[in-house]
Amino acid sequence: MSSKTARRRRPAAGYAAIAGGLVVVGTLYGVLSGGGASAAAPSQASSTATAQGKSLFEESCSSCHGLDAQGTSQAPSLIGAGAAAVDFQMSTGRMPAKEMGAEEPEKPTDFTQAQIYEIAGYIASLGGGPAIPDSSQVSSNGADTALGEQLFSTNCAQCHGFAGAGGALTYGKSAPPLTNATPTEIYEAMLTGPEAMPVFGDGTITPAEKRDIIAYVVDTRNEANPGGFSLGRTGTVTEGLVAWLGGLGFLVLIALWLTARRRSTHRVESEHQS
């Protein structure tokens, strides 16, 4: 252990660790975005997979959520939380949490998609809950993007912004940007309401309408920015700030230049003048 720590202290090792981490993230991203449903979705989890999931759960999750996922004083019960919640929380790296907090940041996950499905299958076997959507449920093919836009701007945009760039909540919390979220993650988030986000169940936003919303979020990423620059697509506050600081700063610099004392090339003595 001590030799490992010593190696980590060397700067080259730090870069290597970062590079390694990037490779891991890239690979995971490729796995997640390229074939979200390529790993067998746990529609009917076999008993061995469930047993596998239970042992993974006991290793990585039970210290907070309890040995039988019944919840503790530190973390909520997961009975009835559903496979979709497990998949969302673990594939975005929010769980297992690094530390307790009002909200958990997104981070690279250490689990393979297959392992996540096994844990999800185990949690689903405890008490049902929303299932992981399959690829046809999150596909944008034939979706009504206009209705998706209307539903998004009414129910989602107040936190995530009209272009899904994210935004601030109360007491330092924030709604994450949707710019890198996969369709499956968006679907699962609506279904399960992770952290501060409210639940948008199938009774209020039907599965078809969820597809419409996903289509809007995904389509918006490729929209042109009529202003020339996106400025993070966070809206009028950034635009105003840039206009004021950038524009006004430029004008101040020009004013300084205009009024600066010029380099004197020739000066007529004042007594020459009447």
Next chain:
Amino acid sequence: MSDEPLTPAEPDEPEELRTPQRVVGTPSPTPPAVDAQTAEVSPAEQAAQNFEPEDKAHAKRAERLVAALFILAFLSGCGFIAAYVGLEIGPSIPAGANNVIAVLRSNLALGTSLAVALLALGTGSMIWVRHLTPDIEIKEERHDLRSTDEDRREFQRTFAEGAAISQMTKRPLLRRTMLIATAPLALAPLFLLRDLGPLPGTSLRHTVWRKGLRAVVYGSNRPLRPADISTPGSMITVIPEGYQDDADALAKAGVILIKFEPGQLQVPTVIGGPNNTLINTMNWTVDNIVAYSKICTHVGCPVALYEQTTHHILCPCHQSTFDAAHGANVIFGPAARALPQLPLGTDDDGYLVALSDFTQPVGPSFWERG
């Protein structure tokens, strides 16, 4: 700036006295005869005429730079015209082209070319002034603002003379009727301003919600049963059924439905019924589903940043924060009042309906709200 020949001013002038070609934008040179004998040449003018830059190479460089900037301004100006004529937007874009992108290109080309043209012109002018013109201090005396006594007397005399000629003082009937004639015209704007739109009446106190009107999801316009919002922590924006295209009505009638765990919701008993009776507003909820106005009581932004963990509703405009579990009371920010609660019930088909309109005005305060 190019030099332009000017047609000779005096055809009968002797050839040798003809003035040199005039530079555009400058006054025609004074005839040399007058110049030599009578006109006084100021020291500043003299200095300007005799000016020789100390560093001639520097002056030459500055001159070339200014000329280059002016040519750049010329080209950008031509570019602006070309962009305006060449880059189509709106219905005239080619079939299949994206109008947003067309507008983007047009805006970018017009803005860039105009900005470059004006900036190059201005920068060139500044360099001209700072590096090429002689640095001469010029004194210009200011005159008194007050006219001379002589002018004032003359004006008074002319005024009195005019008054006498017009018979204004001698014919009071004409003077008075003329004043009366102008009075209504002077008062007319008061009446025009008064009629700038109808008075709001009681419309600020009411919304289109009424007893039995179903709440439908905005967008899909689907009515909801309590079972459709079964998961605690759910939230959805609803509007009164049939008003999805009435923007005036929707501006005040937007409502958010929030579902709570049993026992979490503690909306207060309020005074607000007919004759100021006490109302238990828990009776206005259905299966722990509560309906609040979506219009912030501060300045009327749509307020729906609901956090299911804290039950806070945050307004994105000025950070007013309401506690949804306790009657949407204000817990932070500039809003002065809780979000009004819509009395919620179910109809015979089991759909969520309003039991009445809001019992207090929604949205920002107004003058007579009290």
